[in-house]
Amino acid sequence: MSTEAPTARGPLRKVLDAWVFDKKVPAGCGFLRALGTALLVVLVAQGVTGMFLALAYVPSPDHAYDAIRSIDEDYAGGRLLRGLHHWGASAVMVLAFLHLARVYFTGAYKRPRQLLWLVGVALFGVLLGFGFTGYLLPWDMKAYWATDVGLNIVSSVPLVGRPLADLLRGGPEIGAPTLARMFALHVLFLPATLLPLAGLHLLLVHLLGITPPGARVGEPEVKSEPFFPGHVVKELAVAALALAVVVVLAWKLGPPLEAPASRDAEGYQPRPEWYFLGLFQLLKLFEGRAMIVGTALLPGLVAALVALLPWLDRNPERKAARRPVAIAAGVLLIAGFGSLTIAGARDPGSHLPPPPRLHVGDGSYVPPPSPPIEPPITPPDGDPRKKLLAEGETLIRSYECLGCHTLAGEGNTTGGGADSPPFEKAAAGHDAEWLERFLLDPKKFKPKTDMPSATQLEMGDDDRRKIVEWLRAVASG
Amino acid sequence: MHRRSLLTAAVAALGGSIAAGLAGLGGVFARATSRWPVRTAKDWAALCKVGELKEGEPLARSFSFVRLEGWYLEKVTRQVYVTRDARGAPVVYSRRCTHLGCQVTWKPKSATFRCPCHGGVFDGAGQVAEGPPPRGLDVLPSRVAGDLVEVEKA
Numbered sequence: 013m014s015t016e017a018p019t020a021r022g023p024l025r026k027v028l029d030a031w032v033f034d035k036k037v038p039a040g041c042g043f044l045r046a047l048g049t050a051l052l053v054v055l056v057a058q059g060v061t062g063m064f065l066a067l068a069y070v071p072s073p074d075h076a077y078d079a080i081r082s083i084d085e086d087y088a089g090g091r092l093l094r095g096l097h098h099w100g101a102s103a104v105m106v107l108a109f110l111h112l113a114r115v116y117f118t119g120a121y122k123r124p125r126q127l128l129w130l131v132g133v134a135l136f137g138v139l140l141g142f143g144f145t146g147y148l149l150p151w152d153m154k155a156y157w158a159t160d161v162g163l164n165i166v167s168s169v170p171l172v173g174r175p176l177a178d179l180l181r182g183g184p185e186i187g188a189p190t191l192a193r194m195f196a197l198h199v200l201f202l203p204a205t206l207l208p209l210a211g212l213h214l215l216l217v218h219l220l221g222i223t224p225p226g227a228r229v230g231e232p233e234v235k236s237e238p239f240f241p242g243h244v245v246k247e248l249a250v251a252a253l254a255l256a257v258v259v260v261l262a263w264k265l266g267p268p269l270e271a272p273a274s275r276d277a278e279g280y281q282p283r284p285e286w287y288f289l290g291l292f293q294l295l296k297l298f299e300g301r302a303m304i305v306g307t308a309l310l311p312g313l314v315a316a317l318v319a320l321l322p323w324l325d326r327n328p329e330r331k332a333a334r335r336p337v338a339i340a341a342g343v344l345l346i347a348g349f350g351s352l353t354i355a356g357a358r359d360p361g362s363h364l365p366p367p368p369r370l371h372v373g374d375g376s377y378v379p380p381p382s383p384p385i386e387p388p389i390t391p392p393d394g395d396p397r398k399k400l401l402a403e404g405e406t407l408i409r410s411y412e413c414l415g416c417h418t419l420a421g422e423g424n425t426t427g428g429g430a431d432s433p434p435f436e437k438a439a440a441g442h443d444a445e446w447l448e449r450f451l452l453d454p455k456k457f458k459p460k461t462d463m464p465s466a467t468q469l470e471m472g473d474d475d476r477r478k479i480v481e482w483l484r485a486v487a488s489g
Numbered sequence: 490m491h492r493r494s495l496l497t498a499a500v501a502a503l504g505g506s507i508a509a510g511l512a513g514l515g516g517v518f519a520r521a522t523s524r525w526p527v528r529t530a531k532d533w534a535a536l537c538k539v540g541e542l543k544e545g546e547p548l549a550r551s552f553s554f555v556r557l558e559g560w561y562l563e564k565v566t567r568q569v570y571v572t573r574d575a576r577g578a579p580v581v582y583s584r585r586c587t588h589l590g591c592q593v594t595w596k597p598k599s600a601t602f603r604c605p606c607h608g609g610v611f612d613g614a615g616q617v618a619e620g621p622p623p624r625g626l627d628v629l630p631s632r633v634a635g636d637l638v639e640v641e642k643a
Binding site for chain 1: 519522525527549551558559560561563565566567568588589590591592594605606607608617619620621622623
């Protein structure tokens with residue numbers, strides 16, 4: 013106690029102070045510097061909606077489509093849930109792109125933040141991986157054909173492409189193993205990659221701080237202001253706006269679903285998700301053996317240039333006016349990819365709607381008739397029920413039960429009271445097990461009764477079971 | 490100091506072996522699960538009668554078969570065109586575009602097979618006429634049995 017200062021703060025408070033309350037950010041950080049947090053929030057939402065979707069999803073070709081359909085139509089809020097996950101994926105792509113563009117155009121990737129940039133680029137790749145693997149899971153036409161094309165693109169990469177595509181596909185063509193793989197990647201491998209990378213990214217942001225707007229590399233920070241609450245409000249505002257847009261899209265448009273996956277694509281024109289449309293269009297430009305330029309070389313080159321950017325661009329300036337080459341290159345790249353995306357969107361392909369769903373009960377689906385139940389084996393000497401009634405009556409007469417009970421008005425009609433009910437009522441409300449136990453020891457159930465136990469009557473197990481069966485038959489009329 | 494460098498070496502050795510072991514195991518598992526065993530019985534499917542085939546009028550046909558993929562009994566359906574080659578012999582083309590696998594359709598007016606995805610065009614003999622496909626349409630193994638054109642179920 014005495015070794016600690018009286019103002020000592022608890023460990024949680026220390027962490028919060030370091031990460032939130034005592035943190036400083038450079039003056040002039042606007043909403044553009046809040047995109048990363050918005051992305052993080054939308055990713056968390058993706059994780060949550062994804063976990064709930066996994067509760068109802070089955071990654072097998074004979075069930076996946078029906079499971080998705082069932083989520084949409086049978087689960088309370090299921091359509092909204094899947095809509096949130098679907099449109100959330102688009103929001104992730106938009107925010108990741110905007111975040112990356114902001115870092116690029118403000119020169120924030122420069123020393124000392126090279127590693128931060130590299131981790132960010134890797135995260136972008138992981139997010140594209142989420143988009144691609146999530147694609148196949150609904151197992152509809154779009155899922156099937158987009159994945160087929162995507163895996164063939166992977167396959168066209170020299171040397172590593174073919175084995176990698178085989179590993180992802182798990183067989184000669186898309187099938188059960190592919191779906192199992194995409195599901196495993198989407199819910200296990202990729203999250204396991206995303207979490208440490210995102211953690212590292214956040215840690216580096218915390219350690220290195222936000223880049224002071226316009227400052228040259230190595231220039232000391234001029235002014236700073238508290239992170240909380242001024243900048244936190246901006247971050248949460250952007251995050252809330254992004255979430256609101258996702259909710260509205262999910263609510264109004266819902267999740268898309270086409271006809272179930274089929275190899276027969278007569279009249280079907282597959283198109284990928286909008287964020288892959290630019291790549292899709294790029295593929296049209298390179299013919300014959302040059303196709304790997306579009307599938308592998310050009311995208312690979314751009315990815316490599318982007319990843320190595322902090323080491324390629326040695327210009328210490330961060331003000332846009334003083335880095336004309338970088339700004340022009342960025343604008344050109346975005347304009348190029350943007351126009352490819354727009355060109356791709358002009359040729360929208362086709363949409364095969366889901367077939368009408370069959371329901372039991374409204375006449376659209378008639379389940380096959382149940383197999384006939386085996387008829388009870390009738391003994392050769394006639395009706396089993398009559399036989400049971402006759403045998404039972406013989407038994408109760410032989411044990412002189414009618415000395416107290418009555419059967420069809422015969423027996424002790426002087427009224428043994430509620431203690432010895434007529435046989436027609438004796439079994440009411442009791443199952444066979446209870447009746448057997450009662451016969452074994454009536455006093456256990458009615459301490460004052462005079463009824464002898466099965467032992468006292470020297471009643472064998474067979475007789476007792478027959479009497480119970482008979483009691484139940486008599487009681488049921 | 491001697492003790493410290495010894496321990497540092499031990500840390501490197503142990504850490505290195507653990508990492509290498511895990512990576513090796515990962516490699517083994519990736520290999521073990523990389524392909525589900527696929528089993529198909531060798532068989533032939535009839536597509537059309539030889540007499541139905543006319544010069545320059547490919548017939549769209551499909552055939553199906555069942556194969557075991559790991560535990561999963563899969564019904565595979567393949568889309569093909571049956572036509573005659575330059576010498577008049579029946580030939581079966583896969584409808585998978587050789588670019589990236591979309592399904593080509595015969596257009597009688599231009600007498601070409603067209604892919605709906607990236608603009609690939611093949612002529613009546615299955616050779617690339619336009620666009621990105623790297624090679625002509627794949628020819629599937631086929632035979633004439635009696636008066637029927639048959640294709641291998643594979």
